[in-house]
Amino acid sequence: MSGAPYVAHPRHESISPSSTSSLIAATPFLKSMSRVTAQPALHQKHRTLRDRARGTLPSKTRSAAQSLMRSTPPVAHPYFQFSLSPDPRNWGSNLSPDFTEADDDIHNPDHGINSRSIFHDGHLLSYRGLANMGCLVLLILGIITLFSGQVPEMPGNWGLIDLDTPQEAYTRVSFYDSSELELVFSDEFNTDGRTFYPGDDPYWEAVDLHYWETNNLEWYDPAAITTKNGALTITLSQKETHDLNFQGGMMTTWNKFCFTGGYIETSVKLPGSNNIVGLWPAVWTMGNLGRAGYGASLEGMWPYTYDACDVGTVANQTVNGSPEAATVNGDASENGILSFLPGQRLSRCTCNGESHPGPKHSDGTYVGRSAPEIDIFEAQITGTPLTGQVSQSAQWAPFNHGYEWFNTTANEIIADTTISEQNSYIGGSTQQATSVVTNTDQLCYENSATPCFSVYGFEYKGGFDNAYITWVSDNKTAWTLNVAGMAADSLVEISGRPVPQEPMYIIANLGMSENFGTVDLTHLVFPATMYIDYIRVYQPKNARNIGCDPTDFPTEAYINQYMEAYTNPNLTTWVNDFKQTFPKNSFLGQC
Secondary structure (H helix, E strand, C coil): CCCCCCCCHHHHHCCCCCHHHHHHCCHHHHHHHHHHHHHHCCHHHHHHHHHHHCCCHHHHHHHHHHHHHHHHHHHHHHCCCCCCCHHHHCCCCCCCCCCCCHHHHHHHHHHCCCCCCCCCCCCCCCCCHHHHHHHHHHHHHHHHHCCCCHHHHHCCCCCCCCCCCCCHEEEECCCCCCCCEEEEEEEECCCCCCCCCCCCCCEEECEEEHHHCCCEEECCCCEEEEEEEEEEEEEEEEECCCCCCEEEEECCCCCCCCEECEEEEEEEEECCCCCCCCCCEEEEEEECCCCCCCCCCCCCCCCCCCCCCCCHHHHHHHCCEECHHHHHCCCCHHHHCCCCCCCCCCCEEEEECCCCCEEEEECCCCCCCCCCCEEEEEEEEEECEEEEEEEEEEEEEEHHHHHHHCCCCCCCCCCCCCCCCCCCCCCCCCCCEEEEEECCCCCCCCCCCCCCEEEEEEECECCCCCEEEEEECCCCEEEEHHHHHCCCCCCCCCCCCCEEECCEEEEEEECCCCCCCCCCCCCCCCCCCEEEEEEEEEEECEEEEEEEECCCCCCCCHHHHHHHHHCCCCCCCCCCCCCCCCCEHHHHHCC
């Protein structure tokens, strides 16, 4: 404190004259200043606020002191240099920790009358502590909710699981091995008047295009799709639009909701009647790297499911006319040629540095990527007498010789041969099909006497290890394909094809095409409507995998890089229209 000007501390107001005398006696400097400084300190409490504002000294001495302070720095003036005893007990103040002064609460706020803490009053928690703990609890809960993988709830019933889904539907038993599956996505379509134009819905979007790939007779328009009486309605109408005579509808969850593995089911009332041919209703799935109806995105992608580097990745499945089995016994309408596919665009043979979404295997080669297809159903009317059926299929590439897969009794398991049989269509120059047709509940049609809904679905595990697809019709197992049925085929020199491992999105549509079968325009009644009560997706608890951009099969960066191919339906091919090239292929010696 040497060199500091002395100013009476407010606490000195409570010092008694006797204690002040002791302090002066112990301090030589204060002895000489006692008549000037100590007495004002004793009477300071009687001065007005105005006096305090003007200074601590009486007026007669204040002016002299001020003149000294102006002329000489305080540190140099003898009146402002003093020392105290090093022992505070000699200062004359009560230093006991038990002695309470009026301003103690200012200097020690935790010791206030209303304070409660574990350090003073023995209480476990203070109000402030409770607030801090509450904040921490909220932060922890928020972090757990964000990263726990539980289904998010979005305002307005836009969560992955529809709030209208009954609790008893939150789990179900696997059709394949009786294990328990849990619900990961649902849409009950209970809210009437929904629309599916771009931006209307977080999961679904209706397309606005002509589905030229299969020469459909209608234009797909978002206006054809809505919700009514607790069901999704897709209506096929006879009306002129875009130079076509019919309007139908298709909507998908492309790039919005995808799943990998598990079970998907839908409850459907089929359109029209069970004995008039021509309508083509379908609910199906496709890998997210291809967008249905957008041809440029599909060239070299659909219907491949392949992760090998051999002749199966190249155009026509041949190099210089070899292997011979790929040039004969194929598509009869194409002079027996097996394949007219352009080759797998994103194959395992892709050279390093070429455009590929990845990832890579441990040996440095790319994972073969594609846009495979698994159908829940495509409905048809066939037979004598005409009978309603569903075709339940998966599409594959590259192809077996003659499109003949290894459909032994161990690999093709049909649950009830009285209502199900292998489809006579097994493939053509652009696809190979593994398919079984099953008779439907003949009352579950729009125009039946007592229309009903029937459940269709498929359950699958992707890859090679114990991989399978099991299809469900009328809520019963229809048939199962085991992956051994798609094993390597030495005749056409291709490797085995895995059950699709790509993230799959959902498609629902109603249209017409003579590519699919006869269209009886004389007897068909328009408008015709397919009703979908719900769509639900389940997965094993230990194998939850939803999202369109999983780390082991990413899609987002690649789609963003080539977004025009996925958003412009007028680009029908990757090379000629979109003006892109296929990546170089190591099997062809292009690296």
